[in-house]
Amino acid sequence: MTMSGQAPRVVLVTGKGGVGKTVVSASLALHYASIGLRTVLVETAGATNVSALFGRTGSGYALTELRPRLSTLSLTPEAAIEDYVVQQIRFKRLYTMVFKNRVMGPFIDAVPGLHDAVQLGKVFDLSRERRAGGHAWDRVVVDAPATGHGLTMLGSARSMMELTRAGPLHEGVKQVQDVIGDPRHTAVLLVSLAEGLPVNETIELWERLGESRALLRGVALNLCLPSPIGAADWRDGSGVLDAVPNGAALRGLVERRLQRVDQQAAAAERLHAATGAPVRALSDLRAARDGLNGRPWAEPDLLRLAAQLDPSGLGL
Amino acid sequence: MSAPHTRVLVCCGSGGVGKTSLSAALAIKLARSGLRVAVLTIDPARRLADGLGVGALGNDAREVPLRALFGDDGGGRLDALMLDARSTFDNLVRRFAPDARAAQRVLDNRYYQFASTRLGGSHEYMAMERLLELVQSGAYDVVVLDTPPTRHALDFLRAPERMSGLMDQGVLKWLVMPAGVGGWRALEFGSEAVSSVLKALLGEGTVGEIAEFFDAFRGLGDGMRQRSLAVRALLRAPTTRFFLVSSPAAAARAEALFFLAVLREERMPFGGFLINRVAAAPPAFSRGEWSGRSPAEALALDAVDAQCAEQADLAAAHAKAVAALRAEGPAGAACWLVPEQSGELHELSALIALGAALPDAESVWGADGTGA
Ligand SMILES: Nc1ncnc2c1ncn2[C@@H]1O[C@H](COP(=O)(O)OP(=O)(O)OP(=O)(O)O)[C@@H](O)[C@H]1O
Ligand SMILES: Nc1ncnc2c1ncn2[C@@H]1O[C@H](COP(=O)(O)OP(=O)(O)OP(=O)(O)O)[C@@H](O)[C@H]1O
Ligand SMILES: [Mg+2]
Ligand SMILES: [Mg+2]
Numbered sequence: 001m002t003m004s005g006q007a008p009r010v011v012l013v014t015g016k017g018g019v020g021k022t023v024v025s026a027s028l029a030l031h032y033a034s035i036g037l038r039t040v041l042v043e044t045a046g047a048t049n050v051s052a053l054f055g056r057t058g059s060g061y062a063l064t065e066l067r068p069r070l071s072t073l074s075l076t077p078e079a080a081i082e083d084y085v086v087q088q089i090r091f092k093r094l095y096t097m098v099f100k101n102r103v104m105g106p107f108i109d110a111v112p113g114l115h116d117a118v119q120l121g122k123v124f125d126l127s128r129e130r131r132a133g134g135h136a137w138d139r140v141v142v143d144a145p146a147t148g149h150g151l152t153m154l155g156s157a158r159s160m161m162e163l164t165r166a167g168p169l170h171e172g173v174k175q176v177q178d179v180i181g182d183p184r185h186t187a188v189l190l191v192s193l194a195e196g197l198p199v200n201e202t203i204e205l206w207e208r209l210g211e212s213r214a215l216l217r218g219v220a221l222n223l224c225l226p227s228p229i230g231a232a233d234w235r236d237g238s239g240v241l242d243a244v245p246n247g248a249a250l251r252g253l254v255e256r257r258l259q260r261v262d263q264q265a266a267a268a269e270r271l272h273a274a275t276g277a278p279v280r281a282l283s284d285l286r287a288a289r290d291g292l293n294g295r296p297w298a299e300p301d302l303l304r305l306a307a308q309l310d311p312s313g314l315g316l
Numbered sequence: 317m318s319a320p321h322t323r324v325l326v327c328c329g330s331g332g333v334g335k336t337s338l339s340a341a342l343a344i345k346l347a348r349s350g351l352r353v354a355v356l357t358i359d360p361a362r363r364l365a366d367g368l369g370v371g372a373l374g375n376d377a378r379e380v381p382l383r384a385l386f387g388d389d390g391g392g393r394l395d396a397l398m399l400d401a402r403s404t405f406d407n408l409v410r411r412f413a414p415d416a417r418a419a420q421r422v423l424d425n426r427y428y429q430f431a432s433t434r435l436g437g438s439h440e441y442m443a444m445e446r447l448l449e450l451v452q453s454g455a456y457d458v459v460v461l462d463t464p465p466t467r468h469a470l471d472f473l474r475a476p477e478r479m480s481g482l483m484d485q486g487v488l489k490w491l492v493m494p495a496g497v498g499g500w501r502a503l504e505f506g507s508e509a510v511s512s513v514l515k516a517l518l519g520e521g522t523v524g525e526i527a528e529f530f531d532a533f534r535g536l537g538d539g540m541r542q543r544s545l546a547v548r549a550l551l552r553a554p555t556t557r558f559f560l561v562s563s564p565a566a567a568a569r570a571e572a573l574f575f576l577a578v579l580r581e582e583r584m585p586f587g588g589f590l591i592n593r594v595a596a597a598p599p600a601f602s603r604g605e606w607s608g609r610s611p612a613e614a615l616a617l618d619a620v621d622a623q624c625a626e627q628a629d630l631a632a633a634h635a636k637a638v639a640a641l642r643a644e645g646p647a648g649a650a651c652w653l654v655p656e657q658s659g660e661l662h663e664l665s666a667l668i669a670l671g672a673a674l675p676d677a678e679s680v681w682g683a684d685g686t687g688a
Contacts, residue, residue, distance in 0.1 A: 017331020018568075049567065085517070113430075146331050148464075163430055167519025198332075229619035237612030241620065244606060246599035250620045253598060256658040257623055286630070 007316050008187040009127045009135070010180070012142045012215075014150035015191035016201050020222035022049045023297070023305065024191050024282070025143035028316075030299065031306035033070035037138035040126055041066075043074040044119055044153065045145045050074070055296030077115035080122045084172075113163065116149075116156035117173055124176040127185070147205055154180070154188070154212050181211065187316055188215040190275075191222055194260070194267035203274040216277045218314040221268055223284040227261040228254060282308045322451040323681060324550065325587070326461045329561030330571035334592040337667065338561055338654065338674065339462035340396075344664075345671035346458050347382055347394035354395045354450050356443070357462040375400035375446070395456075401442040408445055412539030418532065427522075427529040440464075444547045451550060458677070555687040557587030557680055564594060564637035573644055585687070587680060588650030589641060595634045595656050598627035650675070 013025040022043075029041035040063070043050050051059040054066045061079040063071045129136035144150045152159075157177040164170040179185045188209070192202035206213065229237075234254065241247035268279045282305050325342060327335045336357060343355035354377060377395035406423060413419035422428050443461070450459045515523050550556065558579055562572040572589060579586050603621040608614035642651055654673040657666050681687040 018563075019332060085513075159430070163427075164519050164522050166521065167515075167517070169517050170519060228622045229615050233612045233615045234619065237608060237610060237614070237616030240606070240608050240613040240616055244601070246601065249599040250601055250624070252658075253623045253627060254616075254619050259658070286626075 008185050009138065010123060010140045010142065010186040011189060011316060012144045012154065012186065013189045013191060014144040015146065016198050017146040019191045019193050019198060021191050022053065022143050024189065024220050024222065024309070025141050026050060026053050027302040027306040028309065028311060029070060029141040030302045031311060032139045033067055034303065036069065038069050038136070039139040039141060040137045041070065041072040042123060042126065042140060042142045043072065044143060045149065046074065046076040047143065048074045050143065053297050075119045075122055077119060080118040081114065084118045084121055113156045113159040116153040117160040120153060120157050120180060121172065121176050124179055127179065147201065151205065151208055183214045186215055187217040188212065189217060190219045192219055192271060193223055194221055194264040199267045199270055202271060206275045216275060217316055218277050219271050219275060219279045220282050220309055221264065221271065221279055222282045224264050224281040225257065225260055225284050228257060231258065234258065278314060280309050322454065322456050323458050323555040324447065324451065324461065325458060326463065326558045327561050328463050328558060328575055330568045333561045333563045333568050335561045336462050338590055338592060338670065339460050341667045341670035342674050343394055343460040344667055345674055346677055347392040348390050349676060350390040350392045351457040351677060352393045352455065353458045353460060354397060354456045355460040355462065356397045356399060356446060356450065375403050399443050399446055404442040404446050409536060412536040414535045418535050421532045425525065425529045425532055427525045445543065448543060448547050448550060551584050554585065555681060556585055558584055559587045559590050561590045561592055562641065563592055564634040569637065569641045576645065588652060588675070589645060590652045590654060590674070591638055591641065592654045593656045594638065594653045595627065595630040597631040598624040
């Protein structure tokens with residue numbers, strides 16, 4: 001067990017679209033808050049799914065407190081750029097003149113990597129923010145964008161360093177990179193599903209992490225389903241269905257689930273073999289799922305997923 | 317203008333709902349009905365290649381061996397491609413540069429090398445460019461376009477206009493002004509302040525490189541503007557259809573509706589909803605009527621019972637979700653329900669099975685294929 005004080009302050013969660021990055025980030029953040037750590041859950045690229053998950057409405061660039069010790073904010077590149085630039089040049093009016101300019105706006109938009117780098121910069125700022133003699137936040141959990149974009153964001157500080165080579169922005173992103181690239185300060189969690197393509201993609205994503213592979217602390221295999229019966233009992237007992245109307249279809253129903261359970265085990269093994277990282281199976285909490293009805297998640301369900309993730313076992 | 321006979325199908329939707337799988341399944345279905353079809357994925361990941369079993373996909377069309385796979389011959393053809401943004405961009409530069417030297421100047425520019433792969437929206441822009449190339453080649457009856465998750469897909473719908481706005485010399489005028497060969501001078505008025513802020517931020521060298529990039533690009537501007545107008549027209553053509561892919565999940569449905577509003581605003585033709593992974597109701601089973609002759613049989617019956625209950629719950633929830641989308645969507649919108657498949661979808665046979673639930677050419681474009 002790692003001392004929480006020594007665990008990385010920043011945890012970035014990424015993976016393919018729709019696999020459960022937001023749910024996993026929220027579980028982890030809630031877990032931290034529940035063990036007494038001051039935690040901020042950061043959404044990126046304008047996503048605003050966290051507040052609904054906690055049964056709140058509205059969230060933006062300003063911090064919103066969700067629970068005691070748990071706050072959230074949603075980064076947009078525009079707000080992060082404004083924040084950064086106003087900090088740098090100290091004149092809001094000048095910012096407006098340059099960045100809100102009809103012609104210059106699209107140009108600034110086009111500076112490659114800038115959008116992502118300023119968001120990463122904000123994450124860095126949060127991780128360093130001081131309050132009353134200590135850090136303002138014990139944990140910064142980042143619900144990062146999906147696959148390709150997530151990678152670009154993770155690499156954006158380095159890209160900006162290459163692009164700028166010198167100057168204040170270069171110095172700024174270098175500081176960010178020193179923290180975001182360092183496994184003592186920053187961890188990455190990948191979220192995957194137990195299906196062929198998502199597993200392939202997770203492995204591909206891991207390959208493309210390049211130098212950031214050292215940050216990987218674990219893989220969450222989300223939406224795992226339980227087995228309704230042991231394989232041996234099924235083999236010995238399923239003959240009874242021969243006499244039952246719809247027997248073949250009913251048999252198929254259970255056998256598909258059993259296949260699925262096998263597939264989960266195989267996926268966990270493949271992911272571990274490829275990445276070397278611990279793989280944690282998280283249950284499909286269908287009953288809890290806001291998925292179908294858009295209802296918020298119940299805290300115990302999120303904490304249950306966090307327990308399955310076992311952050312302290314991952315050194316987080 | 318674009319060749320009039322190639323029709324375009326675009327699949328959009330939020331993350332992981334099945335855009336890539338359904339694009340492939342639609343393309344296969346259309347090809348097997350005798351059409352010449354290309355399917356283009358702009359996802360950076362190698363998904364579609366997996367799905368179509370053609371190994372590594374590339375920027376060039378690879379024929380999917382339908383005939384060998386099915387043994388049937390409907391006269392159709394299917395090519396699969398994956399976007400390579402960099403080489404598409406390079407080709408575009410070569411094509412529209414006034415001469416080889418001008419092209420080389422752009423290709424050698426450090427900012428270009430960064431921008432062509434990392435520029436926000438450049439991937440999307442190149443996808444549109446590639447789409448246009450495929451359409452204009454005249455080699456296809458239908459081009460099916462897979463897209464990244466919605467918010468990015470929005471970028472790509474607007475990418476051509478955004479990019480040609482960017483390439484507009486307006487930017488350059490604001491940024492710096494070429495003062496003879498090799499020198500750069502900031503323009504008068506406000507632009508001086510603009511330029512100095514940028515320099516303070518990015519460093520002088522970088523701003524110079526960026527300016528040079530825009531300068532080198534100037535000769536290409538007109539050609540590219542023409543292209544972006546052609547794309548604009550293509551996306552709004554009467555034979556183009558946008559299908560919104562959703563799962564039964566509330567968040568995915570909300571995204572689909574959000575996208576629908578954008579289509580309206582952009583006057584791009586909506587083809588219908590594809591609601592993917594809809595659970596079927598379980599077969600009828602009544603546990604009380606059966607008792608096992610052994611403990612294992614009793615457990616097997618319990619397992620069947622539990623599985624049926626779970627499946628029935630899910631199917632009921634999905635039916636509600638489908639009804640909700642129908643109610644929230646436009647009246648009379650086409651709505652295709654694609655069942656949840658068991659097993660893995662990277663098998664071609666599974667993609668073919670999906671096709672049964674998907675629209676055919678006639679239901680998309682009418683019997684005469686005009687989409688009128
Ligand atoms: N363990 C789980 N049990 C039940 N439902 C889950 C679980 N994990 C995620 N979900 C549901 O699956 C859907 C997708 O999850 P989530 O929004 O976290 O994915 P994401 O990876 O953040 O998606 P995106 O790429 O769109 O941001 C949501 O409806 C969520 O409630
Ligand atoms: N009808 C279906 N039945 C079962 N599985 C499906 C079905 N449709 C898609 N899937 C599975 O869902 C996963 C996501 O599908 P796919 O990659 O096509 O989604 P996508 O929308 O393209 O994702 P992304 O937003 O990441 O590009 C895959 O594992 C695929 O095999
Ligand atoms: Mg999310
Ligand atoms: Mg896809």
